[in-house]
Amino acid sequence: xxxxxxxxxxxxxxxxxxxxxxGIVFAGAVxxxxxxxFMFVFATHANADILSVxxxxxxxxxxxxxxxxxxxxxxxxxxSIGWSxxxxxxxxxxxxxxxxxxxxxxxxxxxxxxETLFGLILATLLLPSFVSMIPTILLMQQIGWINSxxxxxxxxxxxxxxxxxMRQYISSVLPRDLVDAARMDACGExxxxxxxxxxxxxxxxxxxxxxxFIGSYNNxxxxxxVLRDQEVYTLPLVLRSLQGTNGVTWGAxxxxxxxxVLPLLALFVVYSRRLIDGLTAGAVKG
Amino acid sequence: MTPLSLKxxxxxxxxxxxxxxxxxxxxxxGEFMVFVGPSGCGKTTLxxxxxxxxxxxxxxxxxxxxxxxxxxxxERGAAMVFQSYALYxxxxxxxxxxxxxxxxxxxxxxxxxxxxDVAKVLQIDHxxxxxxxxxxxxxxxxxxxxxxxxxxxxxxxxxxxxxxxDAALRVQMRIELARLxxxxxxxxxxxxxxxxxxxxxxQRIAVFNRGRIEQVGTPLELYERPENRFVAQFIGxxxxxxxxxxxxxxxxxxxxxxxxxxxxxxxxxxxxIAAIGIRPEDVVLHEAGTPDTLAASVTMIExxxxxxxxxxxxDGADQPVxxxxxxxxxxxxxxxxxxxxxxxxxxxxxxAEGAAIx
Numbered sequence: 001x002x003x004x005x006x007x008x009x010x011x012x013x014x015x016x017x018x019x020x021x022x023g024i025v026f027a028g029a030v031x032x033x034x035x036x037x038f039m040f041v042f043a044t045h046a047n048a049d050i051l052s053v054x055x056x057x058x059x060x061x062x063x064x065x066x067x068x069x070x071x072x073x074x075x076x077x078x079x080s081i082g083w084s085x086x087x088x089x090x091x092x093x094x095x096x097x098x099x100x101x102x103x104x105x106x107x108x109x110x111x112x113x114x115e116t117l118f119g120l121i122l123a124t125l126l127l128p129s130f131v132s133m134i135p136t137i138l139l140m141q142q143i144g145w146i147n148s149x150x151x152x153x154x155x156x157x158x159x160x161x162x163x164x165x166m167r168q169y170i171s172s173v174l175p176r177d178l179v180d181a182a183r184m185d186a187c188g189e190x191x192x193x194x195x196x197x198x199x200x201x202x203x204x205x206x207x208x209x210x211x212x213f214i215g216s217y218n219n220x221x222x223x224x225x226v227l228r229d230q231e232v233y234t235l236p237l238v239l240r241s242l243q244g245t246n247g248v249t250w251g252a253x254x255x256x257x258x259x260x261v262l263p264l265l266a267l268f269v270v271y272s273r274r275l276i277d278g279l280t281a282g283a284v285k286g
Numbered sequence: 287m288t289p290l291s292l293k294x295x296x297x298x299x300x301x302x303x304x305x306x307x308x309x310x311x312x313x314x315x316g317e318f319m320v321f322v323g324p325s326g327c328g329k330t331t332l333x334x335x336x337x338x339x340x341x342x343x344x345x346x347x348x349x350x351x352x353x354x355x356x357x358x359x360x361e362r363g364a365a366m367v368f369q370s371y372a373l374y375x376x377x378x379x380x381x382x383x384x385x386x387x388x389x390x391x392x393x394x395x396x397x398x399x400x401x402x403d404v405a406k407v408l409q410i411d412h413x414x415x416x417x418x419x420x421x422x423x424x425x426x427x428x429x430x431x432x433x434x435x436x437x438x439x440x441x442x443x444x445x446x447x448x449x450x451x452d453a454a455l456r457v458q459m460r461i462e463l464a465r466l467x468x469x470x471x472x473x474x475x476x477x478x479x480x481x482x483x484x485x486x487x488x489q490r491i492a493v494f495n496r497g498r499i500e501q502v503g504t505p506l507e508l509y510e511r512p513e514n515r516f517v518a519q520f521i522g523x524x525x526x527x528x529x530x531x532x533x534x535x536x537x538x539x540x541x542x543x544x545x546x547x548x549x550x551x552x553x554x555x556x557x558x559i560a561a562i563g564i565r566p567e568d569v570v571l572h573e574a575g576t577p578d579t580l581a582a583s584v585t586m587i588e589x590x591x592x593x594x595x596x597x598x599x600x601d602g603a604d605q606p607v608x609x610x611x612x613x614x615x616x617x618x619x620x621x622x623x624x625x626x627x628x629x630x631x632x633x634x635x636x637x638a639e640g641a642a643i644x
């Protein structure tokens with residue numbers, strides 16, 4: 001039967017473009033995921049297998065031996081995981097509190113030189129982190145924080161990126177009338193922050209928490225600068241210390257790295273949606 | 287019931303340009319005072335200064351005998367209802383209502399009793415456990431009003447609270463607000479740019495323009511005896527027709543080139559007349575060529591049901607003259623020529639500065 005309705009057909013060019021786009025994304029994903037895959041694969045093989053040509057492409061049965069070897073080489077491995085997690089948790093909690101507080105002030109309070117101050121804070125994002133390395137070491141030595149967790153927690157307790165994120169989010173989601181209503185309800189500024197602002201900025205807090213936690217947990221250079229004794233090494237330093245001058249036990253290193261990455265993977269799987277939402281919040285008018 | 291006194295109030299954000307300057311106003315105890323004026327005239331800024339949400343650059347705000355300039359908003363004893371409702375989205379209706387009391391340190395049992403009482407008065411007691419997002423606009427507005435009432439304030443401040451409601455709900459809420467004022471007897475200050483709200487709610491109205499009060503009076507005073515052209519044209523809908531007048535020879539005024547009319551007020555004040563004002567509802571139309579009328583032609587007609595609005599062109603005037611006719615038997619068509627006059631005693635006269643002459 002003849003139908004006057006025509007079927008819409010996509011032009012062949014559009015399909016090819018889409019195919020190319022997907023191909024590029026797929027290639028990018030493979031490049032990023034392959035090291036992860038091989039980390040897990042090598043964690044289940046002996047050193048000799050790993051160093052053979054070609055290397056193993058599939059999982060082996062040497063997992064427990066590698067784990068035992070790791071424990072023999074670094075008996076404080078589990079302690080360093082706990083140490084890293086506690087430092088990351090403390091840094092994250094402080095970072096959320098201070099960045100949200102500063103973001104609220106920059107978004108909602110009127111004070112002199114507000115824009116100038118905010119500009120200065122943003123300008124610190126332009127400085128490479130290496131610039132502050134030597135002053136950091138000297139300062140930590142002066143105040144006696146070498147080998148102390150404070151040397152990692154306190155400098156990470158507030159950052160320009162967090163303040164920027166919070167300020168943008170609060171400006172976009174929090175009506176000024178709401179803050180004024182709380183002032184009329186006899187709320188002081190800190191009460192407004194605690195009782196009105198904080199409960200309403202959950203998505204941004206979640207995103208910042210994720211970014212801060214991952215950054216702190218993976219912080220290698222910072223820890224390298226201020227932690228000298230193996231007793232207080234965080235996980236990145238413990239893993240690095242497995243790479244000695246007398247050769248590397250790749251199986252033990254891989255299982256250590258695989259265990260180290262598990263908490264972050266779990267966090268990412270649970271909160272990836274929130275991370276994306278939080279990063280794009282305020283980008284478009286809702 | 288608390289009176290309010292505003293003395294020499296000034297507001298400047300940069301120390302040079304003033305959005306409000308040298309403003310004086312006495313608001314009586316228990317009065318329903320309306321601030322009305324065009325956008326950007328300073329009415330909301332003044333309300334926020336009274337609330338304590340905006341710093342007072344100059345002058346003195348007193349609640350009763352106490353100057354409150356230095357007090358925080360929560361310490362002044364004022365409650366405010368915002369245009370956007372400003373309900374805390376993460377709290378239930380009950381928590382929203384009781385939040386102010388909680389912050390003031392009122393005990394839980396007393397707080398719950400007060401919240402329940404107010405919820406019953408405003409008929410929102412069935413939604414106390416709901417969150418604001420599940421309420422309609424009208425219900426949210428009731429909660430916002432309830433939040434103000436529950437604190438038992440000395441003064442209520444309303445910042446265009448009905449602007450976000452549809453026309454029917456606005457009328458209903460207007461009646462409820464008037465009833466609430468009668469019931470509570472508390473001093474209320476209400477900001478709006480809607481003159482119907484101002485005229486129907488206000489016991490007195492302050493008309494604002496460019497950071498100044500042009501006139502304060504009862505709705506009828508403002509309508510019948512405006513002190514200047516701004517008030518005359520701001521109050522009333524459609525707005526008053528103002529026509530330039532010249533001459534005043536032999537007791538007659540020349541209105542553009544549309545004709546002459548007898549001087550409507552006694553000499554010698556009449557010599558200063560620079561313009562006349564006729565409210566659309568006071569326009570009378572006669573046959574073209576009738577003595578003491580202005581020659582005009584109908585350009586457009588709007589039928590409102592209860593009235594007909596005619597737009598008339600008169601020679602030499604750059605704005606059309608509006609006539610609002612109630613129950614007229616005569617049917618007009620665009621292009622008709624008529625003689626335009628004013629109901630006896632209803633014509634307003636203004637001098638060159640825009641001040642009313644009587």
